[in-house]
Amino acid sequence: MVKALVVTGFGINCEEEMAAAYQLLGAEATILHLNELFQERDSIHNYDILNFPGGFSFGDDIGSAKVLANKFKFKKMHSGKLFIDEISKFLKDGKYIIGVCNGFQALVKMGLLPNIGGNYEQEVTLTNNASGKFEDRWVHCSITPDNPTPFLSDKSITGMDLPVRHGEGKLIIRDDEIRSAILEKKLNVLTYTDKEGNSTVDYPANPNGSELNCAGLCDISGQVFGLMPHPEAYLSLYNHPDWAGKKRTNPNISEDGEGMMIFRNIISKIESKN
Amino acid sequence: MEKAAKAGLLKSSTDNGAGGLSSSIGELAEITGGAVVELGNAPLKYHGLQPWEIFVSESQERMSFVVEPDKKDALFDMARDFEVEVTDIGYFTNSGYLDIRYKEERAAYLDLDFMHNAVPKKYMEAEWKTPELQEPGIVDADNNDILLQLMGSLNICSKDPVIRVYDHEVKGKTIIKPLMGENGNAPQDAGVIRINHKDFTGVAVSNGIIPRYGDIDAYEMSAGSFDEAIRQIIAVGGKLPNPNEKDGIFWTVNDNFCVPDSLYDENKNPDGKYKLAQLVKMNEALYDMATYFNIPLTSGKDSMKNDFKKGNVKISVPPTILYSMAAKIDDVRKTITSDFKEAGDVIYQVGKTYNELGGSECYALFDVLGANVPKVRKDDAKRIYDKMAKANEQKLIASAHDISDGGLAVALAESAFGGNKGCSLSISETEIGVLAELFAESHSRFVVSVPEGKAKDFEKLFDKDCKKLGFVNNEDNMTIIIEGEEVINSKIRDLFEAWGKGLRK
Numbered sequence: 001m002v003k004a005l006v007v008t009g010f011g012i013n014c015e016e017e018m019a020a021a022y023q024l025l026g027a028e029a030t031i032l033h034l035n036e037l038f039q040e041r042d043s044i045h046n047y048d049i050l051n052f053p054g055g056f057s058f059g060d061d062i063g064s065a066k067v068l069a070n071k072f073k074f075k076k077m078h079s080g081k082l083f084i085d086e087i088s089k090f091l092k093d094g095k096y097i098i099g100v101c102n103g104f105q106a107l108v109k110m111g112l113l114p115n116i117g118g119n120y121e122q123e124v125t126l127t128n129n130a131s132g133k134f135e136d137r138w139v140h141c142s143i144t145p146d147n148p149t150p151f152l153s154d155k156s157i158t159g160m161d162l163p164v165r166h167g168e169g170k171l172i173i174r175d176d177e178i179r180s181a182i183l184e185k186k187l188n189v190l191t192y193t194d195k196e197g198n199s200t201v202d203y204p205a206n207p208n209g210s211e212l213n214c215a216g217l218c219d220i221s222g223q224v225f226g227l228m229p230h231p232e233a234y235l236s237l238y239n240h241p242d243w244a245g246k247k248r249t250n251p252n253i254s255e256d257g258e259g260m261m262i263f264r265n266i267i268s269k270i271e272s273k274n
Numbered sequence: 275m276e277k278a279a280k281a282g283l284l285k286s287s288t289d290n291g292a293g294g295l296s297s298s299i300g301e302l303a304e305i306t307g308g309a310v311v312e313l314g315n316a317p318l319k320y321h322g323l324q325p326w327e328i329f330v331s332e333s334q335e336r337m338s339f340v341v342e343p344d345k346k347d348a349l350f351d352m353a354r355d356f357e358v359e360v361t362d363i364g365y366f367t368n369s370g371y372l373d374i375r376y377k378e379e380r381a382a383y384l385d386l387d388f389m390h391n392a393v394p395k396k397y398m399e400a401e402w403k404t405p406e407l408q409e410p411g412i413v414d415a416d417n418n419d420i421l422l423q424l425m426g427s428l429n430i431c432s433k434d435p436v437i438r439v440y441d442h443e444v445k446g447k448t449i450i451k452p453l454m455g456e457n458g459n460a461p462q463d464a465g466v467i468r469i470n471h472k473d474f475t476g477v478a479v480s481n482g483i484i485p486r487y488g489d490i491d492a493y494e495m496s497a498g499s500f501d502e503a504i505r506q507i508i509a510v511g512g513k514l515p516n517p518n519e520k521d522g523i524f525w526t527v528n529d530n531f532c533v534p535d536s537l538y539d540e541n542k543n544p545d546g547k548y549k550l551a552q553l554v555k556m557n558e559a560l561y562d563m564a565t566y567f568n569i570p571l572t573s574g575k576d577s578m579k580n581d582f583k584k585g586n587v588k589i590s591v592p593p594t595i596l597y598s599m600a601a602k603i604d605d606v607r608k609t610i611t612s613d614f615k616e617a618g619d620v621i622y623q624v625g626k627t628y629n630e631l632g633g634s635e636c637y638a639l640f641d642v643l644g645a646n647v648p649k650v651r652k653d654d655a656k657r658i659y660d661k662m663a664k665a666n667e668q669k670l671i672a673s674a675h676d677i678s679d680g681g682l683a684v685a686l687a688e689s690a691f692g693g694n695k696g697c698s699l700s701i702s703e704t705e706i707g708v709l710a711e712l713f714a715e716s717h718s719r720f721v722v723s724v725p726e727g728k729a730k731d732f733e734k735l736f737d738k739d740c741k742k743l744g745f746v747n748n749e750d751n752m753t754i755i756i757e758g759e760e761v762i763n764s765k766i767r768d769l770f771e772a773w774g775k776g777l778r779k
Contacts, residue, residue: 035357
């Protein structure tokens with residue numbers, strides 16, 4: 001049985017749907033307040049995959065997920081162990097981490113993504129949308145072929161519609177060196193596209209103006225995956241803004257949402273290893 | 275709080291709104307007959323607050339909990355885990371007094387009965403005088419121009435700029451959203467949210483508000499707003515509650531009053547009696563509608579002194595009531611969206627249009643009020659709403675959009691926005707004239723599109739309650755012919771542009 005841990009607390013608010021994704025696919029999902037981990041009443045090592053959901057942790061004060069990233073990076077737990085060391089061990093054990101929206105921002109600001117240098121230095125950031133506003137809309141993302149992450153391993157799927165809801169989703173890359181490495185290693189695994197499937201910087205297809213029109217990143221190992229769009233909010237056909245049109249065109253259409261694919265992939269991967 | 279409540283740690287709780295602790299504790303104390311409050315324990319943001327200030331402060335994000343003594347430790351432990359500040363500020367008694375202390379001193383000592391029951395009853399006079407109003411004679415109107423202006427008017431235009439800066443997708447349960455369709459351009463009539471991720475039970479949420487009508491008749495304004503809230507839920511596939519059937523379909527409504535001061539004063543409020551009469555009529559309509567449709571009011575809010583005064587100028591708000599309604603939806607997969615789906619679908623108007631342009635958005639363009647305000651015809655409404663639910667059960671409906679601000683023409687345009695569709699329509703004869711057919715805001719009506727193969731069943735079900743208008747097509751055009759004359763011929767693209775720019779002017 002695949003065990004997913006979904007963290008919550010401090011203003012994170014997408015934990016319920018994140019857990020539902022795993023439960024609907026027959027895996028076990030546990031929602032824990034971060035303090036339960038920091039108090040060491042449970043441990044991330046008891047799980048196969050660690051989920052950082054979306055939300056408004058710490059009210060986005062001093063920057064979305066800045067405080068959360070600092071907590072993850074510098075927190076000394078009850079016994080004196082550093083939480084970041086547990087994360088390192090978790091990844092060394094071959095386990096997986098996914099961060100959505102606020103979770104992605106945390107992974108980026110604590111240096112876990114893209115982590116090309118391998119020492120948790122911040123190499124990119126996610127900042128204010130080019131429009132200067134919070135954006136709640138649906139986008140289309142293409143999946144980079146031959147990418148290294150098992151979260152997107154289903155080769156039969158080349159793209160998907162997804163909802164975005166964020167104020168600070170614009171990806172900025174620290175320097176040319178990092179950019180080249182990202183492109184070379186295909187770490188920019190999700191890209192905002194227009195209706196024809198071409199990568200675009202045009203608003204609103206690209207809702208935030210991210211460099212490389214990038215919607216999601218993974219690290220070199222592929223174990224850590226972060227994205228601004230919310231796959232956990234598209235678990236059902238009926239989440240899609242045109243579900244009624246789709247159903248009229250194809251009455252036998254599947255009732256699964258395209259977002260399920262990401263969770264299905266990682267559960268398969270974990271099951272195949274166990 | 276959710277976790278604490280599930281663990282049985284909270285006996286009762288109430289929020290701190292108007293009046294702060296004085297309200298929340300004052301009200302809770304009625305249950306046991308008294309309380310002791312130690313204001314010195316209340317955590318403060320800064321020093322120097324007087325005891326009375328602490329007691330009536332309306333600082334936000336505070337709740338008052340009632341906790342049994344043996345649950346206190348568990349609650350405080352849980353709060354510590356969540357880093358939520360919880361403070362013991364007193365206990366309930368049956369002394370008959372609200373005993374407020376500040377450290378060693380007694381700050382207040384109030385007889386509870388006096389506090390709650392001793393307010394003298396105010397007796398106010400209401401006097402209704404029917405305003406003398408006339409219907410204007412509007413001739414030689416350019417209907418296409420009226421429609422274009424209506425699409426861009428503030429009450430009708432797209433609220434996209436507001437909708438997109440708030441998260442309406444969180445929790446992943448939103449099934450009918452404010453804007454849907456292929457391009458996220460189709461405005462919907464009510465929100466529908468799933469209860470959980472496992473089954474498909476849901477709740478529809480709607481809002482009815484039409485302040486303009488109050489200048490003509492406050493009763494019809496209130497009844498009309500109530501009808502608007504109902505028909506929005508019917509439009510997405512809801513079904514009226516039936517106390518005789520154990521189908522578990524419950525509805526509920528909250529009222530929100532925003533009215534000017536209605537206490538008569540010769541100098542300061544010379545039309546106070548009329549304003550109070552308007553308020554009385556609003557409530558009469560509320561009673562009539564709620565009891566007729568079996569939709570109980572479970573809560574509400576009132577704001578009763580909305581006047582601006584500066585020097586000799588006094589501006590009073592128009593008496594306004596907002597009805598926010600919620601209804602259980604058995605299966606959210608069977609809800610309906612408002613956008614036209616496919617060329618060839620047949621378009622109907624459900625419900626009847628009357629010569630009721632009074633208070634309309636159309637008349638507002640000409641700066642006139644009119645006199646014939648739309649009236650709610652409850653029996654007709656109920657019959658129509660029952661038929662809509664039946665039609666949905668029989669899967670006859672491709673799209674449904676309630677007709678409101680701007681009338682039929684606006685509803686048709688909005689239905690075309692979603693899927694890059696157009697429509698061509700014709701009304702063979704009219705007793706009410708072109709302007710009313712296009713722009714009157716008569717209640718309890720819908721624009722419904724039906725797949726051609728289901729048209730016969732639809733017409734049989736609705737009989738005289740539907741009127742076939744025409745067809746959905748793939749043109750970038752809306753044409754309407756009335757009594758053989760083309761009265762509307764507009765490009766959907768132009769209408770959409772005007773609609774989209776409304777708030778950005």
